[in-house]
Amino acid sequence: MKLSPKLELAGVSLRDMTEADIPAVDILERRLFPVDAWPLQMFFDELAQPETRRYVVAEVAGEIVAYAGLMCIEPIADVQTIAVVPEFEGKGIGSAVLTELIDEARRRRAADVLLEVRADNPRAQQLYVRFGFEQIHVRPRYYRDGTDALIMRLELNKPHEGDTA
Numbered sequence: 651m652k653l654s655p656k657l658e659l660a661g662v663s664l665r666d667m668t669e670a671d672i673p674a675v676d677i678l679e680r681r682l683f684p685v686d687a688w689p690l691q692m693f694f695d696e697l698a699q700p701e702t703r704r705y706v707v708a709e710v711a712g713e714i715v716a717y718a719g720l721m722c723i724e725p726i727a728d729v730q731t732i733a734v735v736p737e738f739e740g741k742g743i744g745s746a747v748l749t750e751l752i753d754e755a756r757r758r759r760a761a762d763v764l765l766e767v768r769a770d771n772p773r774a775q776q777l778y779v780r781f782g783f784e785q786i787h788v789r790p791r792y793y794r795d796g797t798d799a800l801i802m803r804l805e806l807n808k809p810h811e812g813d814t815a
């Protein structure tokens with residue numbers, strides 16, 4: 651998988667997630683999403699459906715520092731999850747894994763990529779806006795703690811700043 655020279659120099663590598671990664675991913679999941687972590691089994695279920703799913707991990711020195719997953723059922727792709735460990739935020743790793751998911755959505759001929767993001771997560775929202783995502787809906791009190799979800803959409807057939815194709 652292609653990464654920017656800067657990330658390669660920083661020792662970051664990107665590869666497909668495997669079942670063997672799930673215990674480590676689960677530890678990160680519970681740390682990064684204390685309110686709405688996925689149950690461990692959910693990762694196994696997701697990886698068991700490669701015809702409609704693609705999950706990646708980013709590693710530094712053999713440790714997983716980010717993970718992300720896409721579901722694609724034509725014509726819609728959904729970013730199922732994306733996370734970078736705090737110590738490695740702000741280095742472009744989130745952008746790299748998101749780029750890989752969007753490229754995968756294109757390969758699978760999706761027309762749109764959708765995602766849900768917490769209304770109180772401006773950092774993630776900013777990342778998505780930079781990639782051309784636009785807010786299309788709000789799901790009031792969607793999350794367990796009562797926070798709204800913003801639904802954002804990237805139209806793949808529309809030219810955007812930040813496109814990789």
Ligand SMILES: CC(C)(COP(=O)(O)OP(=O)(O)OC[C@H]1O[C@@H](n2cnc3c(N)ncnc32)[C@H](O)[C@@H]1OP(=O)(O)O)[C@@H](O)C(=O)NCCC(=O)NCCS
Binds near residue numbers: 734739744746776777
């Ligand atoms: C949201 C999240 C995935 C972003 O990951 P990230 O690796 O920090 O993202 P990037 O580094 O690619 O981009 C983040 C910012 O760092 C900046 N940045 C990118 N490369 C950089 C570099 N080499 N040096 C300094 N800053 C850099 C970017 O400009 C970007 O700024 P922005 O705030 O204007 O978007 C990450 O913060 C995260 O996992 N948060 C917790 C979990 C979460 O909220 N997930 C999303 C659920 S919907």
